[in-house]
Amino acid sequence: MSRLSLLVDLASLLAREVDFDALLRTACERLAAALSADRATIWLVDGETGDLHTRVALLPELPGLRQPIDRGIAGYVARTGEVVRLDDARADERFDPSADRATGYTTRTVLVAPIREEEGSPVRGVVQVLNKDDGPFDVEDERYLAALATQLGRALRMTTLRGGGAPGVILRGPFNRIVGRGDALAKVYERVTLAAQTDATVLLRGETGTGKGLFARAIHVNSARQSKPFITVDCTTLPSQLVESELFGHERGAFTGADRRVPGKVELADGGTLFLDELGELPLEAQGKLLRFLQDRVFERVGGRSTIGADVRIVCATNKDLERAVRRGEFREDLYYRxxxxxxxxxxLRDRGPEEIEDLARHFADSYAARYGRPEPELTPAALARLRSHSFPGNVRELEHWIESAVALAPDGRIVPDLFPQISRIVDSTPPAAGNDDNSVSVPLGLSLDVAQRRYVEATVRACDGNKSEAAKRLGVGRNSIGRWLKE
Structure with missing residues (x-):
């Protein structure tokens, strides 16, 4: 890989839901090759402790290292922001031999540059290359590494590793764009990582707003199919009479208005991943067609006679109780197991703990402040207390909307409780009739009409045991309208 293409490649990767460990490992491998060095290491400054740590390093002897920022050449560069190039590392008083002693490695030549967005901005980490193959590092190597370190700093600013006005970065989770470090997500991360290594069909289950789509993308972009298409199908918005055409395409003349051949989502996803969001809403007649494709990996376009094969990995998501749907005859049992x-x-979100709510709030505040041109946001203690005390039935999506609204209403960047929606309840003074608790719904004051409407629709769907067709009948609207409200 050329030195220029390495810069472009790393910047593009950091815009996706990549595994940070795998990404930085790849960056180190490619950097070492581009500079003809024996090894490369990316040290990040931990914004919480101030230490230097390697999320990944090309050190076969140890999976990772950690050291105080006041030690070694890497620590010196992190503290001062200077680029250091040494022809004889061991002759320099700043050299710390402890890493060599721990690994059995012998460091001879060193080139280290600070990772930051621009000259004078806080240092986020350092990138270090050791032992050039054909002698010491030269001035051209130094200029290139400094440029690459700056590009890394700018790219990190667009990820969940970004820091604020202080030095360092905050590791909010192992996957870019997915925030969470608690025990509740640890098993999820493990399964996503393992699933990404295979082509096995995946079913993501969780309430609306928990981020199932982000995890689906994480499976794709960390798999061998990452360079191929990621195609999403929202099953709640598919008209029942067009589901088969949408999934498998149609031939010209297949039905009125079909004036040309149109490929379906399965065909468009060939070589990549097809994400079926809200699979539980797929009509029964289409479930059989999907089952056949899952079994044989072949299909026919609507109106066509040719059997077509497609190499597609399937990832599904649902917030529906599929087991209940199977018992009610609304979902095929054979497809369920497939x-x-x-x-x-x-x-x-309520099961992830108040610390994660705070982490997510800070992440969203930083994101929307950058988007809306606001100052660096400050979440006051009272605002954090309000966030920690709310149950967030809408999960991460609801929290994100709260923070976006507060940032938009805080031109000085200071986020206070009054900028959040009011959470006092509407109370009916009439005592509820016995047994009627399930037929009522409480809506907080201060919500917009759209949000209040969505809450009412969600409650109606719950009252219908997740049956959106029945909920649509009770509300006097079309089934597709239910899907649109729930996705807003």
């Missing part, structure tokens, strides 16, 4: 080869349960 799609849950690897099952991953995404926990609701």
């Amino acid at each position: 799609v849950r080869v690897v099952e991953i349960a995404i926990p609701p």
Whole structure:
């Protein structure tokens, strides 16, 4: 890989839901090759402790290292922001031999540059290359590494590793764009990582707003199919009469208005991943067609006679109780077993703990402040207390909407409780009739009409045991309208 293409490649990767460990490992491998060095290491400054740590390093002897920022050449560069190039590392008083002693490695030549967005901005980490193959590092190597370190700093600013006005970065989770470090997500991360290594069909289960789509993308972009298409099908918005055409395409003349051949989502996803969101809403007549494709990996376009094969990995998501749907005859039992080869349960936000709510709030505040041109946001203690005390039935999506609204209403960047929706309840003074608790719904004051409407629709769907067709009948609207409200 050329030095220029390495810069472009790393910047593009950091815009996706990549595994940070795998990404930085790849960066180190390619950097070492580009500079003809024996090894490369990326040290990140831990924004919480101030230490230097290697999320990944090309050190076969140890999986990772950690050291105080006041030690070694890497620590010196992290503290001062200077680029250091040494022809004889051991002759320099700043050299710390402890890493060599721990690994049995012998460091001779060194080139280290600070990772930051621009000159004078806080240092996020350092990139270090050791032992050039054909002698010491030269001035051209130094300029290139400094440029690459700056590009890394700018790219990190667009990820969940980004820091604020202080030095260092905050590791909010192992996958870019997915925030969470608690025990509740640890098993999810493990299963996502293992699933990404295979082509097994995956079923993601969780309440609305928990981030199932992000995990689906994480499976794709960390798999061998990452360079191929990732195609999403929202099963709640598919008209029942067009489901088969949408999934498998149609030939010209297949039905009125079909004036040309149109490929379906399965065909478009060939070589990549097809994400079926809200699979539980797929009509029964289409479930049989999907089952056949899962079994044989072949299909026919609507109106066509040719059998077509497609190399597609299937990832599904649902917030529906599929077991109940099978018992009620609304979901095929054979399809149920086909799609849950690897099952991953995404926990609701209320089960992830108040610390994760705060981490997510800070992440969203930083993101929307950058988007809306606001100052660096400050979440006041009172605002954090309000966030920690709310149950967030809408999960991460609801929290994100709260923070986006608060940032938009805080031109000075200071986020206070008054900027959040009011959470006092509407109370009916009439005592409820016995046994009627399930037929009522409480809506907080201060919500917009759209949000209040969505809450009412969600409650109606729950009252219908997740049957959106029945909920649509009770509300006097079309089934597709239910899907749109729930996705807003």
